[in-house]
Amino acid sequence: MEFQTNPDIRFITNEAFEAKIKQIEIEMYHEQVLPKRIVAAAPESVSATGLVEVAGYNPGEGIRMDRKEQVIVDFGEHCVGRVSLAITSLGSPPDAPAKLRLSFGETPIEVIRSFDSYKGELSASWLQEELLTIDVLPETLELKRRFAFRYLKIEVVDTSPKYQINLKLSCTTESSADKAKMKQLDTDDQLLQEIDRVSQKTLMQCMQDVFEDGPKRDRRLWLGDLRLQALANYATFGANDLVKKCLYLFAAQTTNEGQVSANVFIEPRLIPDDTFLADYSLFFIDTLLDYYRETNDRETLTDLYTTAIAQLRVLEDNVLPTGEVSVPQGWWAFIDWNEPLEKQIAIQGIFIYSYKRLKELAAYMEDNKLVDELDDKIQTLEQYALTTYYNEEKGLFVDPASRQIAIPSQTWMVLSGVGDGELRRNVLENLLALDDEQIVGCNSPYMYHHYVEALLQEGFREEAVRIIKLYWGGMVENGADTFWEVYYPEDVTFSPYGDEMINSYCHAWSCTPCYLFRKYGIA
Structure with missing residues (x-):
């Protein structure tokens, strides 16, 4: 995979915006969760659901463990928060320290496999592990780090032959979403109800001091995720000050040309990353427009x-006089985790989409000069897309060089409103008629969201619901209590990073069914 490094980039700080960020107070909500059971790996199982119950967990008794022993504790649900351990000794006085290794897993695979077996491209430091040495017993430890997990593997690395230990565990969850505001979907369809519940929980657990992309990884604010999280938030928790804070965080430090970073860190202070993605930068426009429509915050x-x-x-130099968006080599835009995808048509669609959204912002600001300028550019961009990419024989947008037909290409042309309604509906009908092997599909919930919304936008409700049930419902059937960063139904072990253990299994961009259900009246 590709990484961007731009060490020579210099960022300009807007101190007025930073001052406003400090004035926005975000309330945190907490809940105590106790373990539910002791589990173990099913024979020869390394699947996402490969654990079986071997004992219950009694909070009053805790877990008794010998040296060299290990157990896997199931908290019964995905948790994001701080873990505490009350450790006592049993038997003779403890004559040596107790050394424990704790391994936290969002899914069973992270506690079935050893972290030493990890072979992915992202840093292994994301794997959630703690090594504790306790010199004096009894002791109650409040782990400083916040964890995202359902399963906790505890290994007694060593104590001494003279004593055992007893552990009592709890997790205090953290979120800036008020759980009391979770809304049940008004439907008798139990699968849709569960998809809705899990999508709201996914959003809730990614709502921290900012809208994080994932509470395990990357634990920071990404613009592409923020856009979708904000939409889901408006439909559910209504924590609009959190959206406001995140918009100001991106705007508070930009390049000399004004471009926002693709993501920002907020600890130990606001630090914009040196990664820039064209589609994410443009989505700042859409996120601000949605926020204003929701809040009327002038x-x-x-x-x-x-x-x-x-x-x-900052991206206008990539728009040629013909209306073609010139796409540089390298990781210039995201679109989807999809190596075979030719991104040109999708990027053209995102530019058109973003020009139209900026035109709406300009209208709200009564900036008539910019409205007129954008009208001309939108017409040029759309005309190029129709004459260059639209294949009348197939009724689809087709890459002129590779002849590739891709779902992201059709999706972004439809969402951007290219052509009239009849053309867009025909595009989707023709796409749906193709076999999977004839097209390049979607690999992430992020791209599936946009595909489903394109279908709903053009009235393909039945097909949209079918895809939601197959895709997000497929994660539920594979044991998801929160929705995943990546789900590839043909291979649930797929990872864009080379190892499924590093995948995020509570990820912001997968939280949108709760928004789609409510916006389009699916109930």
Whole structure:
């Protein structure tokens, strides 16, 4: 996989925006969760559901363990929070320290396999592991680090032959979403109800001091995720100040040209990453527009309007006079985790989509000069897309060089409103008629969200619900209590990073069914 490094980039700080960020207070909500059972790996199992119960867990008794012993504790649900351990000794006075290794897993695979077997491309430091040495017993430890997990593997590395230990465990969860605001979907369809519940829980657990992409990994604010999280939040928890804070975080430090980073860190202070993705930068426009529509917050719109314009201006050199968006080599835009995908058509669609959203912002700001400028550019971009990419014989948008037909290409042309309604509906009908081997599909919930929304936008409700049930429902059937960063139904072990253990199994961009259900009246 590719990484961007741009060490020579210099960021400009907007101190007024940073001051506003400090004024936004985000309330945190907590809940205590206790273990539910002791589990063990099923024989020869390394699957996502490969654990079986071997004993219950009694909170009053805890877990008794010998030296060299290990157990896997199931908390019964995915948790994001701080873990505490009350450790006592049994038998003779403890004549040596107790050394414990704790391995946390969002899914069984992380506690069935040894972390030493990890072979992925991302840093192994993301794997959640703690080595504890306790010199004096009894002791109650509050682990400093926040963990995202359902399963906890405890290994007694050593004590001494003279004593055993007893452990009592609890987790205090953390979220800036009020769980009491979770809403049940009004439907008799139990699978849709469960998909909705899991999508809301996924969003809730990614709502921290910012909208994180994943509470295990990467634990930071990504613009592509924020756009979808904000939509889901408006439909459920209504924590709109969190959206506001995140918009200001991106705008508070930009490049000299005004471009926002693809993601930002907030600890130990606000630090923009040196990664830039064209589609993510453009989505700042859409995220601000959605926020204004939801809140009518004129002050924030006025503050951030210039930043929104800058995202288009900084990328304008890539728009040729013909209307073609020239795509550089390398990891310039995301679109999807999909190596075979030719991204040109999808990127063209995202530019058109973003120009239209900026036009709406300009109308709200009564910036008539920019509205007129954008009208001309939108017409040129759309005309190029129709004359160059639309294949009348197939009724689809086709890559002119490779002849590739891809779901992301059709999706972004439809979402951007290219052509009239009849053309867009025909595109989707023709796409749905093709066999899987004839097209390049989607690999991530992020891209599936956009595909499903394109179908719903054009009235393909039945097909959209079918895909939601197959895709998000497939994760539920594979044991998901929160939705995953990547799910490939033909291979549930698929990872864009080379090892499924590093995947995030509570990931923001997969949280949108709760938004889609409510916006499009699926109940």
